[in-house]
Amino acid sequence: MREKGLLTDQGGYTFVEVILGILLLTVVSAVLAGSFSAGYEGVFAAVGRYRENIQLLHIDRAFKAELLRVRPPYFEREVLSEEKEGSGFPGGLVFGWYDGVEDSVLAMTVVGEDTDEGNPSLLVAESIAAGAPGEIERGVSSRALRLPEGWSGDLRYDEEEGLVYLRLRGSGDEERVISSTLGGRPLGPAMGDW
Amino acid sequence: MAGNGSASAAVFIVLVFFSLLVFSTVGVVALSWNTVSDLSRERQTEGRMRELLMERTELFRKDESPDWHGPEDIFLTAPTESGDERTDEGHGDAYRITVRDISSGFNMNWLRKNIVDRGGLHRYLIQGRNADELQQYRIDRGFSHNIDHYADYFDPDFLKKYATCYGYWNVNVADEFSLEKIFDLRTAVAGGGDRFRNSLHEEIQSGAMLDAEALKEKITRAGGRFGDVWPIITTEAAINVNYAPEFVLETLLAYEDFGVVDPGRTMAAIRSMRDNGDGISPEEIEEIIRLKDPDPEDVEAGREQDRRIFEYLGCTTWFWEVSVENPEGGGLRGVVAIIPPATPDGEYKTRLIEIRESEQ
Numbered sequence: 001m002r003e004k005g006l007l008t009d010q011g012g013y014t015f016v017e018v019i020l021g022i023l024l025l026t027v028v029s030a031v032l033a034g035s036f037s038a039g040y041e042g043v044f045a046a047v048g049r050y051r052e053n054i055q056l057l058h059i060d061r062a063f064k065a066e067l068l069r070v071r072p073p074y075f076e077r078e079v080l081s082e083e084k085e086g087s088g089f090p091g092g093l094v095f096g097w098y099d100g101v102e103d104s105v106l107a108m109t110v111v112g113e114d115t116d117e118g119n120p121s122l123l124v125a126e127s128i129a130a131g132a133p134g135e136i137e138r139g140v141s142s143r144a145l146r147l148p149e150g151w152s153g154d155l156r157y158d159e160e161e162g163l164v165y166l167r168l169r170g171s172g173d174e175e176r177v178i179s180s181t182l183g184g185r186p187l188g189p190a191m192g193d194w
Numbered sequence: 195m196a197g198n199g200s201a202s203a204a205v206f207i208v209l210v211f212f213s214l215l216v217f218s219t220v221g222v223v224a225l226s227w228n229t230v231s232d233l234s235r236e237r238q239t240e241g242r243m244r245e246l247l248m249e250r251t252e253l254f255r256k257d258e259s260p261d262w263h264g265p266e267d268i269f270l271t272a273p274t275e276s277g278d279e280r281t282d283e284g285h286g287d288a289y290r291i292t293v294r295d296i297s298s299g300f301n302m303n304w305l306r307k308n309i310v311d312r313g314g315l316h317r318y319l320i321q322g323r324n325a326d327e328l329q330q331y332r333i334d335r336g337f338s339h340n341i342d343h344y345a346d347y348f349d350p351d352f353l354k355k356y357a358t359c360y361g362y363w364n365v366n367v368a369d370e371f372s373l374e375k376i377f378d379l380r381t382a383v384a385g386g387g388d389r390f391r392n393s394l395h396e397e398i399q400s401g402a403m404l405d406a407e408a409l410k411e412k413i414t415r416a417g418g419r420f421g422d423v424w425p426i427i428t429t430e431a432a433i434n435v436n437y438a439p440e441f442v443l444e445t446l447l448a449y450e451d452f453g454v455v456d457p458g459r460t461m462a463a464i465r466s467m468r469d470n471g472d473g474i475s476p477e478e479i480e481e482i483i484r485l486k487d488p489d490p491e492d493v494e495a496g497r498e499q500d501r502r503i504f505e506y507l508g509c510t511t512w513f514w515e516v517s518v519e520n521p522e523g524g525g526l527r528g529v530v531a532i533i534p535p536a537t538p539d540g541e542y543k544t545r546l547i548e549i550r551e552s553e554q
Contacts, residue, residue, distance in 0.1 A: 043219075047222075050230065053230060054229055054230060054233065057230070057233040057234070057237065058233070060237065061233065061236070061237065064240075065551075068549065068550055068551060069550075071339075071548065071550065073337070073338065073339035074339060074360070074513075074529075074531060074547045074548070075303075075337060075339070075376065075379070075380075075426050076379070077379065077380055077382070077422070100338075100339070100340055102336075181546075181549055183548060183549060183550050184339075184547060184548045184549075185545070185546070185547050185548070186547075187425065187426060187531060187533065187545065187547065
């Protein structure tokens with residue numbers, strides 16, 4: 001038999017017990033909610049990271065595969081690699097001899113801003129024998145490889161090394177540099193020791 | 195009872211919901227994991243193949259006899275398997291590496307008409323075609339590093355077995371119009387190619403062979419820079435006698451104007467040395483390939499002995515193909531160029547000039 005008093009209720013629980021119970025439930029709920037929220041965010045962060053890595057791997061693969069298709073013959077003086085005004089590829093690289101055909105062109109550039117509308121993309125365009133190398137708008141087929149959210153990038157061709165660099169920068173300090181050779185490299189001037 | 199029933203249904207729904215959530219999460223994670231694994235493995239495989247290709251290319255730089263490529267060369271005797279053990283899952287990287295000469299054949303970019311017409315190669319021309327058309331085609335359409343460029347002129351089997359598009363233009367034996375065109379391509383000097391071609395007429399008439407120094411003078415006089423043209427136009431023998439197909443050697447040795455003594459026996463001697471695995475050295479080649487004594491009339495007229503056979507046949511391979519094959523599919527193919535020195539005391543250089551995924 002319980003004693004009756006101010007700190008008791010008629011159903012058998014004291015007021016203190018009820019308060020403690022409520023407190024306990026609040027704490028447990030808060031812990032559960034916090035864990036759930038952290039787990040939820042963690043899962044999403046991990047999924048985001050997965051997507052980011054997959055996107056970067058796809059870009060790495062496509063970047064190298066496309067550049068390997070640029071095959072200037074060894075007897076050419078040089079491979080075209082310049083930004084063409086009005087080509088629609090500012091800051092990009094334009095190479096002739098795509099698939100070993102002189103008039104075919106591969107153009108690459110990083111386009112777009114990191115805005116709500118979308119992320120920057122590595123734009124890869126191929127022009128199969130569609131006029132002069134600079135006139136790549138005609139007969140062009142292009143595809144955009146979207147960079148992960150918060151990433152940006154730029155392209156550079158080092159003629160000395162024969163390497164094309166794609167430098168990608170993440171939102172933090174993260175930076176990745178993908179480099180690739182072209183599929184061919186002419187024996188240009190300065191190869192001998194005259 | 196109704197209250198208990200509702201609670202059970204609610205618990206059931208919650209359980210089903212959570213089960214679906216767990217299974218779909220596991221599914222998505224597994225799928226993502228597989229995608230990442232596949233991409234990573236693909237990248238690793240490609241990276242490893244590139245590494246092996248570079249390692250083999252590096253061996254060309256270590257070659258102690260860059261002017262003599264025979265069977266003992268380090269880049270040929272190195273193991274042809276990558277030597278990496280296969281893992282239990284079967285995803286090892288025991289890649290197969292092959293190295294082969296791709297420049298010791300009839301070079302379609304500069305082959306002279308008389309070799310086609312009088313050397314017997316006209317038999318392999320596509321019906322209705324002739325050597326003049328081939329010459330004109332090169333002038334109109336230019337050159338290529340792809341043998342299919344000449345598919346309208348020669349039998350495909352001939353092109354595959356005995357022809358090549360890799361090689362330097364030997365100034366002493368290359369077609370003069372192809373020399374003009376390659377000169378223009380390399381120098382972009384207006385009228386330079388024409389001047390260069392015309393300057394060669396004296397040598398063509400007298401039978402004199404140009405050396406690197408004389409070539410340099412001709413290039414400079416035509417308005418070009420030697421550095422722009424060398425090594426694409428050289429004075430180096432085009433074909434390695436150690437690796438050229440026998441048909442190519444037989445055709446050149448038997449070409450009457452070259453004046454080789456007993457082409458049949460010469461070929462037999464070359465075959466025997468190649469079969470013995472010793473290879474033919476630069477010192478031996480002129481002992482094996484003997485030339486007839488010059489015609490007294492030619493000597494009197496100031497003509498030099500025709501030594502063009504040694505402009506075709508030498509002991510260096512200028513372009514090598516290095517293939518790395520993955521037994522599980524795919525591979526990489528590289529082309530290594532050997533660059534001759536422009537001066538007698540200069541050094542040979544090597545350069546990887548092509549890399550591509552193998553067509554499977």
